[in-house]
Amino acid sequence: MIQQKSYKITFILLLIILVILWFLNISLGSVSIPFKDVFASIFNGEISKDTWRTIVVDYRIPKAITAILVGAGLSISGLLMQTLFRNPLAGPFVLGISSGASLGVAILILGASLISGISAFAFSSFSMAIAASLGAFLVLSAVLIAANKVRNTMSILIIGLMFGSITSAIISVLAYFSSAEQLQQFIFWGFGSLGNLSWNELKVFGLIFIIGVSLLFFIIKPLNSMLLGENYAKSMGVNIKRTRNIILITTSILTGVITAFSGPIAFVGLAVPHLTKLIFNTSNHKILLFAVAIVGAILMLVADMVAQLPTSEYTLPINAITSLFGAPIVIWLLIRKKTI
Amino acid sequence: MDKQSILKTTNLQIGYTSKKKQLRIASNIDIEINEPKLICLVGKNGIGKSTLLRTLSKVQPKLDGEISIINKNLEHYSSNELSKVMSLVLTEKLPDSNLTVFELIALGRQPYTNWVGSLSQIDIDKVNESMQLTNIENLANKKYYELSDGQLQKVLISRALAQDTDIIILDEPTAHLDVQHKMETFVLLKKMADELGKTIIISTHEIHLAIQSANDLWLMLDNEIITGNPQELIENKSIEKIFSSEKIQFDQEKQQFTLK
Numbered sequence: 001m002i003q004q005k006s007y008k009i010t011f012i013l014l015l016i017i018l019v020i021l022w023f024l025n026i027s028l029g030s031v032s033i034p035f036k037d038v039f040a041s042i043f044n045g046e047i048s049k050d051t052w053r054t055i056v057v058d059y060r061i062p063k064a065i066t067a068i069l070v071g072a073g074l075s076i077s078g079l080l081m082q083t084l085f086r087n088p089l090a091g092p093f094v095l096g097i098s099s100g101a102s103l104g105v106a107i108l109i110l111g112a113s114l115i116s117g118i119s120a121f122a123f124s125s126f127s128m129a130i131a132a133s134l135g136a137f138l139v140l141s142a143v144l145i146a147a148n149k150v151r152n153t154m155s156i157l158i159i160g161l162m163f164g165s166i167t168s169a170i171i172s173v174l175a176y177f178s179s180a181e182q183l184q185q186f187i188f189w190g191f192g193s194l195g196n197l198s199w200n201e202l203k204v205f206g207l208i209f210i211i212g213v214s215l216l217f218f219i220i221k222p223l224n225s226m227l228l229g230e231n232y233a234k235s236m237g238v239n240i241k242r243t244r245n246i247i248l249i250t251t252s253i254l255t256g257v258i259t260a261f262s263g264p265i266a267f268v269g270l271a272v273p274h275l276t277k278l279i280f281n282t283s284n285h286k287i288l289l290f291a292v293a294i295v296g297a298i299l300m301l302v303a304d305m306v307a308q309l310p311t312s313e314y315t316l317p318i319n320a321i322t323s324l325f326g327a328p329i330v331i332w333l334l335i336r337k338k339t340i
Numbered sequence: 341m342d343k344q345s346i347l348k349t350t351n352l353q354i355g356y357t358s359k360k361k362q363l364r365i366a367s368n369i370d371i372e373i374n375e376p377k378l379i380c381l382v383g384k385n386g387i388g389k390s391t392l393l394r395t396l397s398k399v400q401p402k403l404d405g406e407i408s409i410i411n412k413n414l415e416h417y418s419s420n421e422l423s424k425v426m427s428l429v430l431t432e433k434l435p436d437s438n439l440t441v442f443e444l445i446a447l448g449r450q451p452y453t454n455w456v457g458s459l460s461q462i463d464i465d466k467v468n469e470s471m472q473l474t475n476i477e478n479l480a481n482k483k484y485y486e487l488s489d490g491q492l493q494k495v496l497i498s499r500a501l502a503q504d505t506d507i508i509i510l511d512e513p514t515a516h517l518d519v520q521h522k523m524e525t526f527v528l529l530k531k532m533a534d535e536l537g538k539t540i541i542i543s544t545h546e547i548h549l550a551i552q553s554a555n556d557l558w559l560m561l562d563n564e565i566i567t568g569n570p571q572e573l574i575e576n577k578s579i580e581k582i583f584s585s586e587k588i589q590f591d592q593e594k595q596q597f598t599l600k
Contacts, residue, residue: 086435086436218455220456220457221450221453221455221456221457224447224450224457225447225450227434227435227437227439227447228434228435228444228447229432229435231399231428231430231432232430232447234398234399235397235399235422235423235427235428236423236447236448236450236451236503237419237421237422237423237424237451238419239419277438281438282438282443283437283439283443284443286457
C-alpha cells in the first residue's frame with residue numbers, strides 16, 4: 001500500500017515558527033519595549049507607558065500582519081505562475097506582473113498632475129489597489145497571449161522581461177514629466193515598505209487578499225493535472241479556459257494589492273516555491289498552496305526584522321532586503337539542481 | 341435500432357486553421373469501430389497520423405464532417421464527460437515536477453474524484469490495479485523524472501488505464517524505445533484490448549509489430565484511409581501502398597518492408 005504523505009508535523013512546526021516570529025517581529029523595533037509590555041499591549045493588560053501601546057498596536061502589529069499577507073500572497077502568485085507557465089523560473093516579478101502593477105500606481109500618482117481634481121481620490125488606498133491590479137492584469141494577459149504563441153519556456157521568460165522593460169520605460173517617461181514632489185512620493189513607494197498601513201487600510205488589504213485567495217479553492221484539482229501539461233489536463237476533464245482565467249484573476253488581484261500597499265517586492269514569488277519544495281517534497285497543490293503561503297509569510301517576517309535593523313532608528317527598504325537574499329537563493333538553486 | 345458504435349467518422353476533414361486559410365491534411369475520412377479491439381494507424385511521416393488522433397480526441401478541432409464516440413457526437417461531449425470515455429497517451433514531454441509515479445497515475449482518477457481531488461479507496465484500488473497490469477508496482481514511490489523511457493511509457497499507459505475509459509488513444513507509444521520495450525508495449529496493449537475489452541488506437545511506425553498484434557490496421561495514404569485486418573490488407577496488397585519509394589518493397593513472407 002502506498003502512503004500519501006500529509007506533512008502534518010511539518011505544517012504544525014512551521015505554524016509554531018510563524019507565531020514565534022510574529023511575536024519576535026512585534027517585539028523588535030527602533031524603540032525597545034520589554035516583552036512583558038508588548039504582551040500587555042496585545043492583550044490589553046497593564047502597561048508601563050501608553051506610547052508603547054500605541055507603537056505596538058497601531059504600528060507594529062499592522063506591519064507584522066502586512067508582512068504575512070505580502071509574503072503569503074507573493075509566494076502563492078509565484079507558485080501559480082510556475083504551474084501555469086510550466087516554468088520553474090516564472091514569478092510575478094520575472095514575468096513583469098509586478099512592473100505592471102507599478103505602472104498602474106505610477107499612472108495614478110504621477111499622472112494625477114495631468115488631470116487635476118482627481119488627486120484627492122487618487123491617493124486613497126483603495127484606488128491604488130485597483131490601479132495596481134489592473135496594471136498587473138494587463139501585463140499578465142499580454143504575457144499569457146504571447147505565451148500561447150511560443151511554446152518555448154525560455155522565450156516566455158524573455159517576453160515577460162521585455163514587458164517589464166516596456167512598463168519601466170513608460171514609468172520613466174511619466175516620471176520625467178511629473179513634479180519633484182510626486183516623484184519623491186513615487187520613489188519612496190518604490191522602495192517597498194510594510195509599515196505604512198493604518199488599520200483601515202489593512203482591512204481593505206485583508207479583504208481583497210481573502211477574495212483573491214478564496215478563488216483558489218476552485219482550482220486545486222485542475223492545478224495538479226496541469227502538471228502534466230494542458231493537453232493531458234484537458235483529457236482528464238479540466239476546463240482549461242476557466243482554470244487559466246482564475247489563475248489570471250487571482251494573481252492579478254494578489255500581486256496588484258500587494259504592490260499597491262507595499263511597493264514592488266522582488267524575488268519572494270520566485271524563490272519561496274522552490275524553498276518550499278525543498279521542505280515539502282511534493283507537487284500536490286493541495287499541500288503546496290498552504291505550504292508556500294506559510295513559508296512566504298515566515299520569510300517576509302524575517303526580512304522585515306532584518307530591514308528594521310533592531311535597536312537602530314533606520315529602516316532599510318524591504319525590496320533591497322528581499323533582493324539581497326532572494327537573488328543568491330535563486331542562483332544557488334539553479335546551480336545545485338540542473339533541473340528544478 | 342442503432343447498433344453499438346464505439347467510434348465513427350463521416351466525411352471527416354482534418355487539418356489546421358490559421359487566420360486566413362485552412363491547411364487541409366486529409367479529407368473524406370470514414371472509419372468505424374464497432375467492437376473493442378487494438379487498432380494500429382500506420383502511414384509515412386507527415387501524412388497526418390498525429391493530426392487524426394488529435395482530432396479524434398478533441399485536442400484540436402476538426403475542419404469538417406462528423407465524429408461520433410459511443411453513439412454520441414463528439415461536439416456534444418463536455419471535457420468532463422469525454423474524460424470518462426477516452427484517455428490519452430501523448431508524445432509531448434512532461435513539464436518538470438516533483439510527481440511520484442503513484443501520484444502521476446492517480447491523476448488519471450481526476451474525472452471521478454471530488455473537488456480537491458482526494459482519492460477514495462476505490463480510486464486507490466484502481467491505481468494499484470493498473471500498476472499491476474503494467475507491472476510497475478515497484479516504481480510507485482519513484483519520482484517520474486528518475487525513470488527510463490521504457491518505464492515512463494508504462495507509467496503513462498498505466499495512468500490512461502486508471503482513467504478507466506473504454507477508448508485509449510496513444511500517439512506513437514513505442515518511439516524512443518528499444519526492441520524489447522517496443523514488443524512488450526505491443527503485448528501489453530494487445531492484452532488490454534483482449535482481456536479488458538478496451539478499444540485501443542495507436543499510431544506507430546512498427547509495421548512489423550502492428551501486423552502481428554493489431555486486430556485492424558488503418559493505412560493512412562495520400563488520398564484515403566484503408567481499413568481492415570492485417571492479413572486481408574497484405575493479401576490484397578493495400579499495405580504496399582504505404583511507401584511509394586522505389587527502394588523498398590513489402591516482403592509477403594517475412595511480413596515486413598525490406599530493401600530492394
